[in-house]
Amino acid sequence: KAGVTQTPRYLIKTRGQQVTLSCSPISGHRSVSWYQQTPGQGLQFLFEYFSETQRNKGNFPGRFSGRQFSNSRSEMNVSTLELGDSALYLCASSLEGRGFHEQFFGPGTRLTVL
């Protein structure tokens, strides 16, 4: 079974631009969660989608948004990029996002904002 895939793997953008990251979950998984990883803040939860609906959201500004498609693939978008948005963005999928369901992580997208 194929794992979680994320595209692109690396991105370089400049301040003020916007960016879209993509995540394809494991086949059959309906929950997709997004995390931001930085040296200073560690791993922080962005949001979770299930059946095309955002069920849960972390404490990030409205510049961070996402969506999920009917095939469970998910995208996240960051508008008006800031230098502090430079991070590794990780996507994870699980069967239903319940507490006992393990999450399977993709390799991440490394975003650099100049």
Next chain:
Amino acid sequence: AQSVTQLDSHVSVSEGTPVLLRCNYSSSYSPSLFWYVQHPNKGLQLLLKYTSAATLVKGINGFEAEFKKSETSFHLTKPSAHMSDAAEYFCVVSELDRGSTLGRLYFGRGTQLTVWP
């Protein structure tokens, strides 16, 4: 509220010696607990998970962890370290099925394990 504290940001051991990575958690509800490992430039890989079954949990690559409710701890151990174990390890807590927690994991700050030859 949920939180995870990894007591050591760095641990160094010699190859062949035991490994102990410490983790304490707080959770308002019955938690699920996980240990994930992250090798450089790689995603997170699940080592093991506790979901209210046996308190001693065995994982991959010889790792195990013991859930101690009275101490709110979930320490990760391995009897004999290998060079390939060098990586960053994350203790993670998840809660059961409350709306505000669905799909959400709470991560510790990580412990960087160095293994000397």
